[in-house]
Amino acid sequence: MNNRLKTLLLFVLDSGIVLLSVFLSFRLVSEGLVNNIHELTSTALLSLVVYYFFAYFFNLYWREWEYASVYEVLTVVKCVLATVVVSTTIGIFFFDAIVSWQFVVVLFLVLVSAIGGVRLSMRILRNYFVDNIAYENAKPTLIVGAGAAGTLLVRQMLLHPKMKMVPIAFVDDDPEKQHKDIYGVRIMGTTQDIERVVERMGISKVVIAMPSLPVKKLNAIYDIARATGAECVILPNIDDVMTGKLHVQQLRHVDIEDLLGREPIELDRTVIEKQLRGKRVLVTGAGGSIGSEICRQIATVRPTELIILGHGENSIYLLNNELLEKYSQHFKITPVIADVQDRDRIFEIMEKYRPDVVYHAAAHKHVPLMEGNPREAVKNNILGTRNVAEAASAAKVKAFVMISTDKAVNPPNIMGATKRLCEMIVQDMGAKSQDTKFVAVRFGNVLGSRGSVIPLFKKQIEQGGPVTVTHPDIVRYFMTIPEAAQLVIQAGALARGGEIFVLDMGKPVKIVDLAKNLIRLSGYNEDDIEIKYTGLRPGEKMYEELLNEGEVHPKQIFPKIHIGIADNSKIDQVYNFIDHFEEYSDQQLHDELIDIANKKKQK
Template structure:
């Protein structure tokens, strides 16, 4: 039947309305003639003039009433039960036109015919419409997934209505842990306690759970997901309240469960005074603006009213993308902020100094860095150049340009590092600490935190792709753990920490409890409605394979070198006292390190990283790709290092 009706549903609206008008003419005629036949029990009156005269009056009047009531504006397959009221009114007025026509034109229509006609017209005119709708919906149901909606509140009710008219899901029940609504009916669906999900699966074929609880806390969502996980249902969710209110999403947009719901905490509301201190009414520059953290810093900064926001990045595409996003947001929100996209490397001090002076920059958030551990291990020289000397040149440019505040975005991998990336970021911290004590014009601080969810190097999107592909999920080690934080929370805390800086501060963010990556992978598999395949469950769906730790990778990360940590006015920001060198000593060390990088002396770079107060403890041999190739070609021989003055070399590099 659905295939026969498809050509009808695909017709243009005007043609559909014409068909409805003709159909109603036929149905009115049929209902009236049948009413006359039933009342008079004789075919003879059907051939009389009075019968057809009554129709000539009733049909135009009835169609006019139907048009007025909006009969022909409604889409039949989406008609709600409220349409019954409109059909009843239309047919009633149509029936009343019969005695009126009989009286005015002396047609002699029996007084009981209008009542019989109204009953028949309700069955035909209303019945045809709701019959077509029922046929359409019944055929749609065959192709829909049967789902249970978790949450019988306002969001759940709206979701049920939306899904009924959609193409993918058929809601068959609600579940809710509130006893006050259990065993009641909402939108025609019964509300069950969560423990009866298995019964719903067995009895009604439910094979998916949709979370319709957008306003509950992340802690509560995590508890609910923990309860649902062992039951083996794929779990999806609707957008959060903020996305729906802002218009970025609709309630019917079902999404995969965000990892924030598995790992994230409820963020502490930001302190407006701290958020505004280094931003409102100021010229702000973000280096690495196209990266995960840099881009989110830009979004947060834009909301707090800077005079200008300068975006600096070496990647043309990343810079273009974040510039377009911020301009659209500013236009949509009516923000009068000058957004300037600047291409450039943080290693080119003359470029940075010129930019900072030209725009009179007051606050710098330095997020530019190479952060991927194995990538930096294979490209040691560029990692050190960008992370250490990029920070040095940006900091020197900030001092020369009279910048008020310089905030370095650091990482937990800088604590007792086992890799070059972590050691280079600890050296970047040492640079800022030394310069904070060497001058008093620019206030320097560092903010150290762990992994952020959804960054370019995060395991979460990788795991999701591997699950969709049927596995296996690849881990480096079954015991590896990491700290996680959402990107928006991290960016807010970086901004607030920078506002509390007095000079040389090392701020550490409270990252919560460390997460075992293997258990995260298992949770993602189970919430996808699949089973982990292992020795105990050889018939599972997704295997988890361990490939071994990558070069420089640690089993666990730390946030502090020592225990000398103090709280601040913000519950999730701490300050730590870390060992540092005075600037003259560090400057001499940096000259030697720069020379080793310039000459690609990888073994000397490692020795220098071990010499610095970074607590660097490499776990293996040098794996830089260039060094390995040169070593293989020359059987391990290395040419002697040239003897040159290093300070002029640094100065020349800064002026390039």
């Protein structure tokens, strides 16, 4: 019902209530029939006019009565009291009306009951009909802390069913509060009773509404709540809520999108579905953060078969179970355990399954770790990529998409250099292959992926800090895991052969700003959680680039996607390096890799 219709309905109901209440009140306090109907009618009309005035003054027609509380009821009482007193006074002094005190009292009570009852019934109807529908699939919630924060939270839950949380019970360590009700929600024990209450009441979500506690105590309660298996979140600081910095409705886990600094990018699923629906698709590195998300995205467009290839047994097992649970009736899911460094095995797999599209996500990606293990980086990233690419070409795969990184641009480190050489191999394969379109996809850091800063920062915040940042001025480009997966899949659909696709990732983000935002969104401030600077790690740059100068194609091939015009003149050096890298010392290997990967020699 729209606001105008509700206002009109209340206006009509109030008019009838006031007129009838005058006659009813007179009848209740008199012993006979009305002797002067004209006088009583005049009194009723006078009362109605005065009521209209005070109803406007007290704003009775422009309130959300579906959310009425004690304050709204008191407003009705004030309006009715003013109406009765003023109308009676006017009647006595100007119209010589004969009014008894019993009539005045009864009229006041009848009006309060009727006018207030109509409005409270709107809330009752909402609670029992509208909200019951809205609460479908809402999570039974336990609130830890029955103070100001917890009380405010329960009120917000009751007023905003779209929060999808139903307050079931409180726990609080104050013995004076035990077994009391707040907004109809019972306090059922202390923080030590969390496990018992969760099990007994079927709780699926626990909200800790005690943000003023010391961090260690808060973490101890969080650990108790999390041990129950229920979803657990912490309410933001009540001071921030009351001053408007945060709203209680914002209570939730920290969403990765909150840290992105821009709107998440949505790509064209129509083109993707056209390429993949009904096709056989193979993903290497399928157990990793990006590889597994690529598999999930591909699964939604219903291929004929999805081959999930990885070296880690457990990660492939978990992903296989996840996909089988959702999609086993729609297409075939084939888990394969293999190492991309095993050339014969990769050729055997490619020949056996003969996929239409290959997404190559298998790689070592940790910059400081690869600085200390350069040969493993070469074997897994460079040799592994060549093995998968050449096997795909031999099996006449239609499209091969390799995941690269912004660290491949002017790389001072082993990881970035190996990925740049991988790009060169893919470009060369794209130029030579008659049957397979080879492309690479270059993007920045992925928020939330394994080994990225977000899981580390979250763990450090849970432990009470400090949050470690290498340098106050270090910046990075960021994207979400779904964005990265969609870009990779989109690139396969746009491939013509030999391109390096680059996502327009907006402006780079300071890592320290990312840390501060995560601390704030976790319900803390910088006084609670210290930020500590640790210095740049081996191989780390102050900033990353997505393209070298002169590499950017003037037009976007697709909204938010550029084609990089990357130089591939050193491809002979790449293959010579592959043939002889085992002969190099670690230092020679490092120097040769950096030299090949850069346009200009790194200092």
